[in-house]
Amino acid sequence: MASRRKGLPEMTTTSTAIVIPPISLWRRIVDRAMTGVAVLTVILVLLPLGAIFAYLIYKGIGSINLAFLTQTPKPVGEPGGGMANAILGSATILAIASLMGVPLGIGAGIYLAEYGRNRYGDIVRFVSDVLNGVPSIVIGIVAYAIVVLRQKHFSALAGGVALAIMMVPTIARTTEQMLLLVPQAIREAAYGLGVSRWRTTLSITLRTATSGVITGVMLAFARVAGETAPLLFTAFGNQFWNWKLDQPTAALSLQIYTYALSPFDDWHRQAWAGSLVLIVLIVGAVSAVRIAVRRGTLAGA
Amino acid sequence: MSNQALPRPRFNAPEPERASKATLKIESRTAPLLQGKVSEIPDAVFGWAMRLCGIAVVALLGLIVYELMVGSQLSWHAFGWKFFGGQDWNPVEEQFGALPFIYGTLVSSLLSLVIAVPLSVGVSVFITEMCPVALRGPLSFTTELLAAIPSVIYGLWAMFIMVPLLRTYVQPFLAKTLGWTGLFSGPPYGIGMLAAGVILAIMIIPIISSITREVLTVVPQHQREAVLALGATRWEMIRMGVLRNARAGIVGAVILGLGRALGETMAVTMVIGNRAEIAKSLFAPGYTMASVLANEFSEATGDVYLSALIEIGLALFLVTIVVNAMARLLVWSVTRGQPTKGVA
Numbered sequence: 329m330a331s332r333r334k335g336l337p338e339m340t341t342t343s344t345a346i347v348i349p350p351i352s353l354w355r356r357i358v359d360r361a362m363t364g365v366a367v368l369t370v371i372l373v374l375l376p377l378g379a380i381f382a383y384l385i386y387k388g389i390g391s392i393n394l395a396f397l398t399q400t401p402k403p404v405g406e407p408g409g410g411m412a413n414a415i416l417g418s419a420t421i422l423a424i425a426s427l428m429g430v431p432l433g434i435g436a437g438i439y440l441a442e443y444g445r446n447r448y449g450d451i452v453r454f455v456s457d458v459l460n461g462v463p464s465i466v467i468g469i470v471a472y473a474i475v476v477l478r479q480k481h482f483s484a485l486a487g488g489v490a491l492a493i494m495m496v497p498t499i500a501r502t503t504e505q506m507l508l509l510v511p512q513a514i515r516e517a518a519y520g521l522g523v524s525r526w527r528t529t530l531s532i533t534l535r536t537a538t539s540g541v542i543t544g545v546m547l548a549f550a551r552v553a554g555e556t557a558p559l560l561f562t563a564f565g566n567q568f569w570n571w572k573l574d575q576p577t578a579a580l581s582l583q584i585y586t587y588a589l590s591p592f593d594d595w596h597r598q599a600w601a602g603s604l605v606l607i608v609l610i611v612g613a614v615s616a617v618r619i620a621v622r623r624g625t626l627a628g629a
Numbered sequence: 630m631s632n633q634a635l636p637r638p639r640f641n642a643p644e645p646e647r648a649s650k651a652t653l654k655i656e657s658r659t660a661p662l663l664q665g666k667v668s669e670i671p672d673a674v675f676g677w678a679m680r681l682c683g684i685a686v687v688a689l690l691g692l693i694v695y696e697l698m699v700g701s702q703l704s705w706h707a708f709g710w711k712f713f714g715g716q717d718w719n720p721v722e723e724q725f726g727a728l729p730f731i732y733g734t735l736v737s738s739l740l741s742l743v744i745a746v747p748l749s750v751g752v753s754v755f756i757t758e759m760c761p762v763a764l765r766g767p768l769s770f771t772t773e774l775l776a777a778i779p780s781v782i783y784g785l786w787a788m789f790i791m792v793p794l795l796r797t798y799v800q801p802f803l804a805k806t807l808g809w810t811g812l813f814s815g816p817p818y819g820i821g822m823l824a825a826g827v828i829l830a831i832m833i834i835p836i837i838s839s840i841t842r843e844v845l846t847v848v849p850q851h852q853r854e855a856v857l858a859l860g861a862t863r864w865e866m867i868r869m870g871v872l873r874n875a876r877a878g879i880v881g882a883v884i885l886g887l888g889r890a891l892g893e894t895m896a897v898t899m900v901i902g903n904r905a906e907i908a909k910s911l912f913a914p915g916y917t918m919a920s921v922l923a924n925e926f927s928e929a930t931g932d933v934y935l936s937a938l939i940e941i942g943l944a945l946f947l948v949t950i951v952v953n954a955m956a957r958l959l960v961w962s963v964t965r966g967q968p969t970k971g972v973a
Binding site (some may be wrong): 528 | 681696700750777786788831855919945
């Protein structure tokens, strides 16, 4: 009641309550309709997601067997065989990419957070955002020009270089964000004890932000793990086991692509199985590291 | 351990004028971290190593530009600007014109925006303004899950599930109702420009909606309260108080989605039909810049052919750079340079 508030003039108590006109029917209908539209959009967006996962599981699970996980592809037209060499190849390429991309990305992130609070840092920040948007196939061309043309053949190394280039900007930006979350007071405490700057950054700041930084690395990893376009003309694919880093190497995503475009039903079946394995590997890797970060030995300060 | 149990650190505070970092000595009983002289050299080395990493990021971009420029020299000298206007793509006679690919890329991306923008704005509005708090986390997580699915799996799903659906239900319906526009005519193959646009839309919804959501959460709460206090309904509050304030950011999010759509390769290659033609109907097969690279790059024989493909790559790169830079500036102008989630 307005009259109960102190300091209001007397007259408000005597005058009748202000009549607020009821919201017109039309406005109420529009309000409800728009709420309905919003709910509808949510359903429309979730529908394909549900459909994709449902089909992946439905088509994939029946096709995964021991042979699929342990054998190499059979010659064209023969049923059976598997994608074991592709799984190994994907692991090799991703390991190479991580070895190159992760240190560089974290380094760039440290630069941005600790040394780059200025104009030069802004340039690096902007460039890494732009780099993030470069189409993956263009990065494939660059890796082709740098590695494949020099080596004169397709290789796991070239695929790794392409994926590493894609990892750097994501890792740099998330590392920066996570380091900035560490309170300035903790750094100052270390400086106050006479700890040098590099030691503070590595043992105090980075250590405090460990879990966040690892999450960022996993994000980048998950993003490149399913990439196909930059591998088409760098890793190229291979139907057999390959242990050499400078030879054409199979990758799970490449194999899915080739099999999906083939005219054989058995290969289509294997493409679904491969997709399911790929998704499980990505989700598995990401959640395993997350759990380890949260309650394992990796848990930060 | 309580504070009492710790040995009290005793510092022999040096005179201010003698207190340089290099001469500061610390008692030997303190933690090993603090023992010994503090040297300037490791600090400088570490600082420059980190700066080098920062420079490397810029150098990477430089390297990409350099390699694309060098690689496309041959084709640039042979065709010049005609390359972008020519409709003829004939590797046998070494005649290369990129217009059909540019057309395909633009049309499929714009089509995907037409589908994706209303949906993603609707989802973001629902998540930030309407839905119960308990549902907010799971919903945003689920929409972001869409972004984690690899492109090739989208392609696989589109080829075997979505395309047959389009062919049997959607395309006949569109032809019957909107056929007079000329956009939906011709035989319903299923694969073609329309399929590419739909799958691209599904793929860019997560990115547009997550950034739109961020932009909407930055809109100050008192804007909403002010509009509500004037007697607005919830929808009017969203329209006048929220969407109007977040305009620039939403446009940025849309352009960012466009950047992603322009460069998307695998899923599009699998459903667009891969025919270098310019057709008015969205049912007709097309070809995009990214998919011609995916299909022909590793099989390109002849230097001019390869160079022409690299020039397409260069054009694609430049377009996405411009589009992304524009989008970043727009999003930054709203969120004030905070990269995500409004932290820092």
